[in-house]
Amino acid sequence: MNKVVKKIGLPRLIITLMFISICIAAVVLELPLGMLTSDVIRRFGMFGVLALAMVPSIQCGTGPNFALPIGIICGLLGSLIAIELGLTSKVLGYGFISSILISLPLAVLTGWAYGLLLNKIKGSEMLVATYTGFSIVSFMQIGWVTLPFRHPEMIWPIGKGLRVTISLDSTFGEILNRFWRFEIGSVYVPTGLLLFFLGCCAAVWLFSRSKSGIEMYTAGANPKFAASSGIDVDKNRIIGTILSTVIGAVGIIVYSLSFGYLQLYLAPLYMAFPAVAAVLIGGASTRKVKISHVLIGTFLFQGMLTVAVPVANQMFPEGNLSEVLRQIVQNGIILYALTKVGGEA
Amino acid sequence: MAQIDNENTVKTKEQSTATKIKRLLFDHSVPVLFIIICLIGVYFSELPAVFIVNTLLTRITRNSFMVLALVLPVIAGLGLNFGLVIGAMAGQFGILIVTHFKIGGFPGFLLCLLLSTPFAVIFGLLTARLLNRTKGQEMISSMIAGFFANGVYQFILLFLVGTLIPIKNPDLVLTRGIGIKNTIDLTTEYGLKYSVDGVFKYPLFYILAGVGVLAGLVVIIDYIIKSKKAPEQIDKFKYITRMVISGVILGVSLWVIKSGSMLNSVKLPVATAVMITILWVCNVLVMKTKLGQDFRTVGHNMDIAKVSGVNVDKTRTIAMVISTVLAAWGQVIFLQNIGTMSTYGSHVQIATFAIASILLGGASVTKATSGQAILGVILFHTLFIVSPKAGNNLFGDAQIGEFFRAFVSYGVIGVALGLHAWNKRVQALRRQLDV
Numbered sequence: 001m002n003k004v005v006k007k008i009g010l011p012r013l014i015i016t017l018m019f020i021s022i023c024i025a026a027v028v029l030e031l032p033l034g035m036l037t038s039d040v041i042r043r044f045g046m047f048g049v050l051a052l053a054m055v056p057s058i059q060c061g062t063g064p065n066f067a068l069p070i071g072i073i074c075g076l077l078g079s080l081i082a083i084e085l086g087l088t089s090k091v092l093g094y095g096f097i098s099s100i101l102i103s104l105p106l107a108v109l110t111g112w113a114y115g116l117l118l119n120k121i122k123g124s125e126m127l128v129a130t131y132t133g134f135s136i137v138s139f140m141q142i143g144w145v146t147l148p149f150r151h152p153e154m155i156w157p158i159g160k161g162l163r164v165t166i167s168l169d170s171t172f173g174e175i176l177n178r179f180w181r182f183e184i185g186s187v188y189v190p191t192g193l194l195l196f197f198l199g200c201c202a203a204v205w206l207f208s209r210s211k212s213g214i215e216m217y218t219a220g221a222n223p224k225f226a227a228s229s230g231i232d233v234d235k236n237r238i239i240g241t242i243l244s245t246v247i248g249a250v251g252i253i254v255y256s257l258s259f260g261y262l263q264l265y266l267a268p269l270y271m272a273f274p275a276v277a278a279v280l281i282g283g284a285s286t287r288k289v290k291i292s293h294v295l296i297g298t299f300l301f302q303g304m305l306t307v308a309v310p311v312a313n314q315m316f317p318e319g320n321l322s323e324v325l326r327q328i329v330q331n332g333i334i335l336y337a338l339t340k341v342g343g344e345a
Numbered sequence: 346m347a348q349i350d351n352e353n354t355v356k357t358k359e360q361s362t363a364t365k366i367k368r369l370l371f372d373h374s375v376p377v378l379f380i381i382i383c384l385i386g387v388y389f390s391e392l393p394a395v396f397i398v399n400t401l402l403t404r405i406t407r408n409s410f411m412v413l414a415l416v417l418p419v420i421a422g423l424g425l426n427f428g429l430v431i432g433a434m435a436g437q438f439g440i441l442i443v444t445h446f447k448i449g450g451f452p453g454f455l456l457c458l459l460l461s462t463p464f465a466v467i468f469g470l471l472t473a474r475l476l477n478r479t480k481g482q483e484m485i486s487s488m489i490a491g492f493f494a495n496g497v498y499q500f501i502l503l504f505l506v507g508t509l510i511p512i513k514n515p516d517l518v519l520t521r522g523i524g525i526k527n528t529i530d531l532t533t534e535y536g537l538k539y540s541v542d543g544v545f546k547y548p549l550f551y552i553l554a555g556v557g558v559l560a561g562l563v564v565i566i567d568y569i570i571k572s573k574k575a576p577e578q579i580d581k582f583k584y585i586t587r588m589v590i591s592g593v594i595l596g597v598s599l600w601v602i603k604s605g606s607m608l609n610s611v612k613l614p615v616a617t618a619v620m621i622t623i624l625w626v627c628n629v630l631v632m633k634t635k636l637g638q639d640f641r642t643v644g645h646n647m648d649i650a651k652v653s654g655v656n657v658d659k660t661r662t663i664a665m666v667i668s669t670v671l672a673a674w675g676q677v678i679f680l681q682n683i684g685t686m687s688t689y690g691s692h693v694q695i696a697t698f699a700i701a702s703i704l705l706g707g708a709s710v711t712k713a714t715s716g717q718a719i720l721g722v723i724l725f726h727t728l729f730i731v732s733p734k735a736g737n738n739l740f741g742d743a744q745i746g747e748f749f750r751a752f753v754s755y756g757v758i759g760v761a762l763g764l765h766a767w768n769k770r771v772q773a774l775r776r777q778l779d780v
Contacts, residue, residue: 120767121766123766123769123773124762124765126485127482127485127488127762127766128762130485131755131762134755134758135752135755135756135758137755142748142752145745146745160742161744316523318519318521320503324496324503324504327496328493328497330492331489331492332493334489335486335489338479338485338486339479339486
């Protein structure tokens with residue numbers, strides 16, 4: 001029994017059991033299962049890329065990327081610029097492709113700068129990352145007010161600055177969800193979204209099989225061994241950080257697209273935590289991660305949360321039980337992972 | 346020869362005063378920088394002095410206790426205690442109980458402290474257990490622990506109250522019978538509002554004048570005693586600065602009293618100020634005891650502490666429990682001044698603001714004093730008061746000032762943590778090179 005628990009991993013086991021029991025509750029409460037399943041699939045694709053951003057950062061040895069908001073801000077800026085410049089023709093995916101293309105250089109640049117910072121503070125990455133993320137988000141609040149955006153759909157009609165949420169209906173909202181979509185009964189499958197997510201996973205997987213990917217993995221797993229075999233550890237940490245930031249930028253674009261809105265101001269503040277929790281639930285630790293962890297973790301965590309909303313609302317019509325549940329599960333998992341690091345750093 | 350020697354020593358002493366001033370400015374570059382920013386903000390906000398002093402005083406008495414709770418964990422090597430949030434929750438439990446039984450005023454306040462203490466001790470013990478398992482990552486652990494505890498706190502108050510915990514009080518419980526209301530009014534007849542602040546108020550500047558005289562006397566007496574014992578060991582510079590500071594306090598307050606300006610109407614809540622002072626003195630005194638020495642040893646180097654027979658885990662636990670209890674009390678003091686408790690919001694930002702304050706005061710992750718805590722509170726809250734207005738006058742938008750202060754509170758923590766981590770790494774590298 002102990003062996004089985006150890007193999008599956010305690011967090012994964014607990015969350016799986018919770019997920020199953022919530023699903024059973026949903027069946028008992030006779031909730032519309034078709035809609036729930038479609039929601040689970042949609043949220044899986046929507047959050048997946050953000051969770052995937054943890055893979056390069058953990059592999060290169062900087063731990064889970066709590067500074068994901070840096071990438072998120074780059075992605076948001078990219079989308080805003082794309083819409084502002086009107087790069088929303090059909091060839092550019094109604095703005096989707098142009099957003100990614102614009103945010104890429106931004107993400108590479110900030111990821112590189114942030115990687116340099118991380119090399120100065122080895123051993124305390126998680127804490128510094130968290131506060132770097134918080135600082136960037138609160139700094140960009142000033143940016144959202146002062147940056148010279150003029151597009152009438154993005155700024156407040158009266159007053160200064162960008163809106164808190166910007167609708168993507170007229171641009172690239174849901175274009176991936178609609179791409180090759182099909183329905184099985186009442187279950188709606190957003191093929192494009194899933195394909196894009198799996199494509200990203202495949203790209204990261206392929207990279208980790210390549211020479212530089214293996215180099216990066218070695219640098220992260222055993223820095224001393226890597227250094228003695230001639231691998232530039234610091235450089236590989238920077239590469240990992242850049243990759244993570246870039247994936248974060250793409251991740252938020254996919255997220256906003258599927259959500260239908262760009263969320264500015266304080267919205268990105270805590271976005272790193274669900275992503276970190278997802279990979280940890282999937283079976284990753286702060287030092288080891290596989291693509292399968294991302295897939296399993298995102299599915300379990302987001303699936304559980306999605307199903308929990310209507311179930312909780314049936315049991316407690318008022319109050320946000322599912323949100324409370326999310327906080328407890330998400331932070332409990334991160335805490336559990338931290339106790340496993342235990343004084344190594 | 347003797348003469349030359351004498352001259353030389355005099356010269357070096359003169360130089361040392363100049364270098365000391367330089368070093369003073371350099372060592373305290375963070376507070377100096379923020380004093381300048383605050384002064385600029387005060388100038389551009391164009392707010393009347395009475396308003397600033399009055400609001401600032403309220404905010405200082407309201408927040409200082411909480412910030413002072415940060416000092417001990419830093420000394421004991423636990424870093425900045427983001428777990429203040431957990432202590433604050435204990436304080437809010439206390440307030441809920443007192444409000445439920447309708448015990449108001451000063452007795453209610455004391456009962457509230459008493460009731461919140463066992464909660465805080467338990468929470469502190471649990472946090473300490475966690476932190477002893479995550480050595481080296483204490484700060485992120487205590488931060489995430491705060492988030493986690495917040496989830497549990499919400500679960501208890503929103504879903505267990507009315508189902509498992511039988512409370513029917515319509516003042517507290519939502520109309521559906523389950524869960525505590527979002528805001529609890531403390532201004533009612535039996536409320537806690539101003540239960541400490543209102544005990545005894547006295548014009549601020551008369552008290553300050555008294556404090557100035559007293560401080561001056563203490564410095565002089567201290568100087569006389571020390572100069573009789575060991576005249577050559579006296580640090581003259583220290584005494585001169587202390588004299589100057591108490592002189593300035595006395596001078597300014599006398600000037601205000603004489604000028605008969607509106608500032609005379611500013612009143613200090615004496616009871617709250619006394620509580621803060623007591624905590625300050627305790628923070629200083631505890632360092633002179635055996636326990637205080639243990640804190641310092643453990644904070645300096647856990648391995649050496651272990652070798653020299655200090656129970657590391659126990660010492661860290663004590664520091665954590667004390668800090669959590671103080672945070673609970675601090676939250677009660679905070680809320681009795683505010684007058685309404687936002688059940689699910691009052692505690693959330695407490696740790697961030699307290700930590701930003703103490704860092705602005707010049708503390709770091711490994712060094713903190715009570716003086717820095719108080720200075721930091723003054724600076725942080727000056728910034729808080731003036732920045733929206735200053736932002737409005739400078740940029741034509743009050744929002745920018747508000748965003749700026751949010752950025753400062755996160756940014757200053759980020760920079761301090763980054764510098765600390767960098768420093769730790771540089772030292773580790775040096776040690777490696779030495780070996």
